[in-house]
Amino acid sequence: MxxxxxxxxxxxxxxxxxxxxxxxxxxxxxxxxxxxxxxxxxxxxxxxxxxxxxxxxxxxxxxxxxxxxxxxxxxxxxxxxxxxxxxxxxxxxxxxxxxxxxxxTPASNVKLLTTAAVLTRLEPQFQILTSVYHLTTQSGQQVLRIVGRGDPSLTEIELRQLVQQIAAQGISRIDLLLLDNQYFQGDPINSTWEWEDIQAGYGAAATSLMLNQNAIGLTLVPQALGEPLQVIWDQPTVGQSWQIANRTRTVRVDEAEALQVGRSFDQPILQIDGQLRVGSASEPVTISIPQPVPYFAEQFQRVLEEEGIRVIQVEMATGALPTDSTEVAAIASPLLAELLIETNQQSNNLYAEALLRILGKTQPVSGRS
Incomplete structure (x- = not known):
């Protein structure tokens, strides 16, 4: 124009x-x-x-x-x-x-202002870095610290690339793995979300360490008449840790379809109610992870071990990163310009919230994001 x-x-x-x-x-x-x-x-x-x-x-x-x-x-x-x-x-x-x-009530129109502010304050080439540092210890233990800086685009693909960089350093054992989730301050859940929002994938919490947008997908598949819908997890290994109360059924083609999916506030317990017609299309659903940082820790440790790196102990990091730490691996997000496309064109709430907090972190008021 x-x-x-x-x-x-x-x-x-x-x-x-x-x-x-x-x-x-x-x-x-x-x-x-x-x-x-x-x-x-x-x-x-x-x-x-x-x-x-x-x-x-x-x-x-x-x-x-x-x-x-x-x-x-x-x-x-x-x-x-x-x-x-x-x-x-x-x-x-x-x-x-x-x-x-x-x-x-501006709703997602606010994303226009958020992304405009981010683009004004940060360069289009800005990237969000997730880093792994080696910490020097007097005991000689192998201590690594992963520092999250709010990258909402991090998936298992990038996580595995990060682990492969660690393995390339000749590291095959980690005595202590520290997870640094301190970059964002304050409540990770937006205070304006309602309960049904924070259960859904679009209402996932914005944490410093994020994986797969802090959400997990599943598909509900109609079965034979009268039978419960089949639940197929996008990530079967993650789905194994969930308890499911499946109160669904497959109904006749002339009956109405309705579904309601909810989860426990802080536990991996899923409640599924409703019905789909026999022979009808499957229904994809995305739910937010109730405890995203422990979820990140579990998945990170799993990928480390799959790449031949044994982890003895995992803890949350506190305090500042020691000045004598050495970066041994890092993965960068796509360019800010690309993140903004996902934010606005897909109206991605997590991306918008993460970018807003990053803006606050880089332009701090009273040291808070």
């Missing part, structure tokens, strides 16, 4: 100096994403609309926005619009306001 900047009358101190179109052109470049996102995406999820961005002056914003706000297809929508300048070292100037002080 391109903007054609017209010849506008001077706007005085609105942009800090009397320049137009130059100043407004810079403003358009700076704000065309935010302006269009906030004007259009907030209410356009339910209504497709075609908008052509023409060149306008600041004083013409109201005239340009009004036809969109008052379009009949948005008669059930609620709008709140505030357009301000963000010139460095200057107080913001309001260019347009429409019910700007009304309260709204």
């Amino acid at each position: 391109t903007f054609n900047t017209p010849d506008c009358p001077p706007v005085g101190n609105r942009f800090g100096q009397e320049q137009c179109p130059g100043s407004f052109q810079r403003w358009l470049k700076k704000y065309r994403f935010g302006l269009l996102a906030l004007l259009l995406f907030t209410s356009m999820g339910l209504y497709p609309v075609s908008v052509k961005a023409e060149g306008i002056c600041p004083d013409q914003l109201g005239e340009a926005i009004a036809p969109i706000v008052h379009d009949p297809q948005f008669r059930r929508a609620h709008w709140g619009i505030l357009v301000q300048t963000l010139e460095p070292h200057l107080s913001p100037t309001t260019l347009y306001a429409y019910d700007a002080e009304q309260y709204f």
Whole structure:
């Protein structure tokens, strides 16, 4: 989308100096994403609309926005619009306001602001590093410490690559494995989530050490008439640690289908209720891991042992990383630009929460993320 900047009358101190179109052109470049996102995406999820961005002056914003706000297809929508300048070292100037002080439930539209802030503060080439350090000990024990920095993209594939780097160092035994989950501070579960949210995969906790998005998938498969649905885990080894109360059944083709899947708050106990029709398609389900850091520890130790590295003891790390530690392995996330695609196009809550906390960690307020 391109903007054609017209010849506008001077706007005085609105942009800090009397320049137009130059100043407004810079403003358009700076704000065309935010302006269009906030004007259009907030209410356009339910209504497709075609908008052509023409060149306008600041004083013409109201005239340009009004036809969109008052379009009949948005008669059930609620709008709140505030357009301000963000010139460095200057107080913001309001260019347009429409019910700007009304309260709204923004939902996933907030991801647009979150990712814009992250992209502004961090470089598109920014990557999240998960590192393993060798700690020097007087006893001569082999002590390794894995430090998580909130990479939401880490899967077993990357975890195995990390372990293979450790093995390449000639390490075949770890006397003490320390898990450092201290990068993010505060509650890993968003306080605004409801109980049904945090059970689902989309509501997984954001921890410093994450694996497979702190969630596990399963598939419910109809069987013969009257029989319970079959539960197939995406990761059978992980599924073995879960208890399942399967209260489902396979019903006739003329009966209604309904499913309800829930889990215990802090234990791997799964309750499945409902029914699917005989011969109907399977139903994929994703649930959040109730204890994601112990889950990470179990999977990390399993992969280590599969690669021939014996682990004697596992503990949680406390305190700062010793300055004489040596990095022996590291795995980097995809570039920030790629993480943002997953965040926005797939509306990935965990990615957005992790990036927000990373932003807080790199731009700290009172030392908290």
